[in-house]
Amino acid sequence: xxxxxxxxxxxxxxxxxxxxxxxxxxxxxxxxxxxxxxxxxxxxxxxxxxxxxxxxxxxxxxxxxxxxxxxxxxxxxxxxxxxxxxxxxxxxxxxxxxxxxxxxxxxxxxxxxxxxxxxxxxxxxxxxxxxxxxxxxxxxxxxxxxxxxxxxxxxxxxxxxxxxxxxxxxxxxxxxxxxxxxxxxxxxxxxxxxxxxxxxxxxxxxxxxxxxxxxxxxxxxxxxxxxxxxxxxxxxxxxxxxxxxxxxxxxxxxxxxxxxxxxxxxxxxxxxxxxxxxxxxxxxxxxxxxxxxxxxxxxxxxxxxxxxxxxxxxxxxxxxxx
Ligand SMILES: [Fe+2]
Numbered sequence: 001x002x003x004x005x006x007x008x009x010x011x012x013x014x015x016x017x018x019x020x021x022x023x024x025x026x027x028x029x030x031x032x033x034x035x036x037x038x039x040x041x042x043x044x045x046x047x048x049x050x051x052x053x054x055x056x057x058x059x060x061x062x063x064x065x066x067x068x069x070x071x072x073x074x075x076x077x078x079x080x081x082x083x084x085x086x087x088x089x090x091x092x093x094x095x096x097x098x099x100x101x102x103x104x105x106x107x108x109x110x111x112x113x114x115x116x117x118x119x120x121x122x123x124x125x126x127x128x129x130x131x132x133x134x135x136x137x138x139x140x141x142x143x144x145x146x147x148x149x150x151x152x153x154x155x156x157x158x159x160x161x162x163x164x165x166x167x168x169x170x171x172x173x174x175x176x177x178x179x180x181x182x183x184x185x186x187x188x189x190x191x192x193x194x195x196x197x198x199x200x201x202x203x204x205x206x207x208x209x210x211x212x213x214x215x216x217x218x219x220x221x222x223x224x225x226x227x228x229x230x231x232x233x234x235x236x237x238x239x240x241x242x243x244x245x246x247x248x249x250x251x252x253x254x255x256x257x258x259x260x261x262x263x264x265x266x267x268x269x270x271x272x273x274x275x276x277x278x279x280x281x282x283x284x285x286x287x288x289x290x291x292x293x294x295x296x297x298x299x300x301x302x303x304x305x306x307x308x309x310x311x312x313x314x315x316x317x318x319x320x321x322x
Contacts, residue, residue, distance in 0.1 A: 004217065004225045005041035007233060008033045013142045015050030015135060022142075024149060031150025034143065035250075038238060042217055042253035045233040046143075051135045053232070056208050058128040059273050063106055063177035066121055067271075077106070077121050083174070083316070084112035089181065095196035096318050102187065102194045107176035108133070110278075114169040133175045136275035137166040140204045143236065151249060152291040159245065162283040163203065172312050173202070173278040180214070180270040183259040194270070195257035197224075201315040202239040204277040209235065212270040218254040227255070240300065240315075241279060241308050247287040248297025281309025 012026035037044035066074065071088070079085040087105040094101055108129050112118045120126040141160055148159045165171035180194045194214060209215065209229045216224040227235065238250045260266050285306045287296050303311050 003045065003228055003230065004219070005043050005045060005227070006033075006037045007045040007047050007230065008037055008236075009048050010046050010050070010143075011048035013146050014048055015138055015142070017050070027146040027149050031146035031148070034147050034236070035150050038147075038236075038250050042219075042251070043227075043235060043237045043255075045230055046236050047230075047233045049139055049234055051132070051139060051234070055128075055132050055135055056273065059132045059175075059177060060208075060210070060271060062122075062125045062128040063179070063273070064271060066106055066125060067104060067177075067179045067269075074104075077119070079107070082112035082115055082118065083107070083109045083172075084118055093196070094198035098196035099192060101196055102183065102192060103178050103180050105176050105178045107174050109174045110165060110168050110171035113167045129175055132273070133167045133173075133275065136175065136206055136277070137173070139206065139234075140166065140275070140277040143204055151246065153246075154289040154291055159288055162279040163277065165280045166277060170282065171278055171280050172276075172309060174276045175273070176276070177271060177273050180212075180257065180272075182267045182269060184266070187259060192259075193256050194259055197254050197256040199252040199254055200237055200239040200276065201241060201252075201312055202276045202278040203242040203245065205237040205239055206275040206277070207235040207237060208273040210271050212260065212265060212268055214257045214260055214270055215272075216256055216258060224256065239276070241285065241311065244285055244300050244303075245279075245288050247290065247294075248299055249290070249294060278312065279308045281307060281312075283308050285311045 010030060013022050013030050034044060074086050077086040079087055089102060089104050090100050092101045092103055113130065113133060141163060144160050148156045153159045166173040211229050213226065213229055215227040217227050219225050238252050240252045242250055243252045285303050285308050
């Protein structure tokens with residue numbers, strides 16, 4: 001299958017291995033592959049990551065059951081405290097210059113995972129979200145350590161440890177499932193996006209796609225190209241915070257979701273699960289130092305002095321409309 005990005009084999013650092021079974025040589029080989037993939041293609045597919053399909057499917061099914069409920073029922077879980085809950089169609093606008101996104105979603109942040117008063121719609125959804133979020137946390141940490149090692153981040157411990165509160169209070173890391181309802185001719189004729197062009201805002205983003213397709217990534221030539229689903233892989237994407245942390249060595253790529261061109265597929269719901277990895281809220285929005293010959297690219301300097309949490313809240317405020 002020809003794809004626009006490489007499939008990186010993560011077996012040397014897989015979650016199937018204990019931490020003490022992985023050495024720096026394994027991390028270096030894996031990290032170099034990740035770095036080359038990110039710099040040449042903007043994103044990568046990850047295989048042999050060690051998260052079981054059962055765990056991925058568990059969230060998919062629990063969320064699909066929730067989205068199938070009548071709107072009146074789903075409204076009981078409208079997003080409120082801790083940025084937790086249900087976003088109906090019309091709530092999200094990832095690109096402030098475009099129309100609202102044609103999606104509904106259910107999201108859980110670290111603050112919500114860590115709050116006993118969080119009102120989950122049902123216990124199955126809670127259990128499945130918690131299990132997958134836990135796996136994703138460890139995977140993000142292993143990705144960052146191998147990538148940071150290969151990129152020669154001077155303070156590798158800080159680069160990883162600034163994510164210590166993922167899925168806990170004090171960190172905006174989010175596990176969300178997005179459901180794209182069926183589209184009809186009027187939407188397609190109007191050239192409406194399912195999700196408008198945007199970049200992600202956190203550090204490392206893990207995307208679990210279904211087989212419907214529609215995700216497109218902007219290429220260096222300015223054209224958008226299809227990100228074909230590959231079963232068993234996770235798509236890794238770089239967010240603006242990681243772009244800042246790496247001084248522009250890695251860049252957040254613009255991506256979007258368009259309706260399928262096949263009319264039969266347009267009638268199908270697309271559903272994706274995304275883990276948006278973030279650094280802890282109080283960690284500064286800054287570039288790390290690297291032991292290499294590359295210069296930092298000057299960008300996003302207007303946000304220096306902010307914490308990464310303040311940067312994120314600024315982005316979120318623009319994206320969400322109630
Ligand atoms: Fe995105």
